[in-house]
Amino acid sequence: MIDRPTQADTLKRLAKIEGQIKGLQRMVQEGRYCIDIIQQITAVRRALEQAALGVMRRHVDSCVSEAIRSKSGQAKITELMGTIHQFMK
Amino acid sequence: MIDRPTQADTLKRLAKIEGQIKGLQRMVQEGRYCIDIIQQITAVRRALEQAALGVMRRHVDSCVSEAIRSKSGQAKITELMGTIHQFMK
Amino acid sequence: MIDRPTQADTLKRLAKIEGQIKGLQRMVQEGRYCIDIIQQITAVRRALEQAALGVMRRHVDSCVSEAIRSKSGQAKITELMGTIHQFMK
Amino acid sequence: MIDRPTQADTLKRLAKIEGQIKGLQRMVQEGRYCIDIIQQITAVRRALEQAALGVMRRHVDSCVSEAIRSKSGQAKITELMGTIHQFMK
Numbered sequence: 001m002i003d004r005p006t007q008a009d010t011l012k013r014l015a016k017i018e019g020q021i022k023g024l025q026r027m028v029q030e031g032r033y034c035i036d037i038i039q040q041i042t043a044v045r046r047a048l049e050q051a052a053l054g055v056m057r058r059h060v061d062s063c064v065s066e067a068i069r070s071k072s073g074q075a076k077i078t079e080l081m082g083t084i085h086q087f088m089k
Numbered sequence: 090m091i092d093r094p095t096q097a098d099t100l101k102r103l104a105k106i107e108g109q110i111k112g113l114q115r116m117v118q119e120g121r122y123c124i125d126i127i128q129q130i131t132a133v134r135r136a137l138e139q140a141a142l143g144v145m146r147r148h149v150d151s152c153v154s155e156a157i158r159s160k161s162g163q164a165k166i167t168e169l170m171g172t173i174h175q176f177m178k
Numbered sequence: 179m180i181d182r183p184t185q186a187d188t189l190k191r192l193a194k195i196e197g198q199i200k201g202l203q204r205m206v207q208e209g210r211y212c213i214d215i216i217q218q219i220t221a222v223r224r225a226l227e228q229a230a231l232g233v234m235r236r237h238v239d240s241c242v243s244e245a246i247r248s249k250s251g252q253a254k255i256t257e258l259m260g261t262i263h264q265f266m267k
Numbered sequence: 268m269i270d271r272p273t274q275a276d277t278l279k280r281l282a283k284i285e286g287q288i289k290g291l292q293r294m295v296q297e298g299r300y301c302i303d304i305i306q307q308i309t310a311v312r313r314a315l316e317q318a319a320l321g322v323m324r325r326h327v328d329s330c331v332s333e334a335i336r337s338k339s340g341q342a343k344i345t346e347l348m349g350t351i352h353q354f355m356k
Binding site: 179180185188189192193195196199200202203206207209210211212213215216217219220222223226227229230233234236237240241257258261264265 | 268269274277278281282284285288289291292295296298299300301302304305306308309311312315316318319322323325326329330346347350353354
């Protein structure tokens with residue numbers, strides 16, 4: 001399960017991303033240059049990837065590790081690989 | 090420059106994405122299952138890609154097309170390819 | 179249509195990629211460390227992206243530009259955006 | 268370490284990818300339509316992702332799992348997350 005440090009770190013990242021989304025809305029309303037808008041979307045996309053990697057790290061450190069130690073790792077590893085695959089696309 | 094339909098469509102997408110980010114914050118605060126959080130981040134990432142593609146389409150339809158018609162397309166095409174490259178990474 | 183310089187550049191890139199794939203086959207046969215194999219696959223993936231961007235640049239410079247100049251750009255731009263979307267996933 | 272089934276599966280995938288690269292070289296030599304070339308590159312890129320995911324799955328099943336069971340999982344998990352991050356970009 002998600003722990004306090006990961007929770008705090010992820011909430012901080014999401015708060016920043018929410019601010020970036022609001023900034024994007026202003027950029028679109030003001031009719032800013034399309035390339036600048038796309039580059040800002042790219043920045044948000046990377047911030048989301050970082051947030052996902054932080055949660056994934058915690059998940060491997062906790063749920064997946066516990067499952068492996070109790071010899072029931074296969075289902076958790078299959079689920080993790082499926083999630084990585086979806087995220088990659 | 091961004092036109093009314095693209096502006097309206099992009100703002101609608103961004104408003105939905107903002108809601109998804111708020112939903113993610115709740116999921117993290119409630120300590121929801123890590124895989125569910127990552128899958129929701131994946132969904133937001135795709136929504137952002139769709140928004141970026143909409144703006145890019147408009148950019149090619151307007152700025153890039155006008156530059157090509159006035160025989161000064163090279164700089165705009167170089168800028169576009171650089172932006173696609175950054176977005177792809 | 180693809181021109182001589184893009185053709186030569188793309189063939190050079192593909193020849194290098196073919197060599198990297200053969201190198202990967204040796205790595206797998208020799209039972210090399212999984213992380214090293216994955217990192218090499220990542221390198222090939224980026225080389226492929228560069229090759230695709232080179233061809234895309236040429237396509238925008240030629241076919242898409244000609245279509246735009248002859249006022250029939252819409253179909254080409256739709257096709258291009260669909261291809262970028264597929265490539266992004 | 269990579270096991271026989273993963274080795275066989277990965278070699279089969281790489282042999283197919285090598286064939287696809289040769290096919291791409293022919294397409295470029297014959298001056299085929301740019302969009303067809305890019306779509307074929309997209310297909311190879313996905314085949315590479317599948318190969319990487321197969322090796323990653325094996326790596327988590329073996330090295331990472333063993334490290335976790337012997338209470339030295341942290342370094343392996345950090346390495347894995349770094350590799351996923353690189354692959355994602």
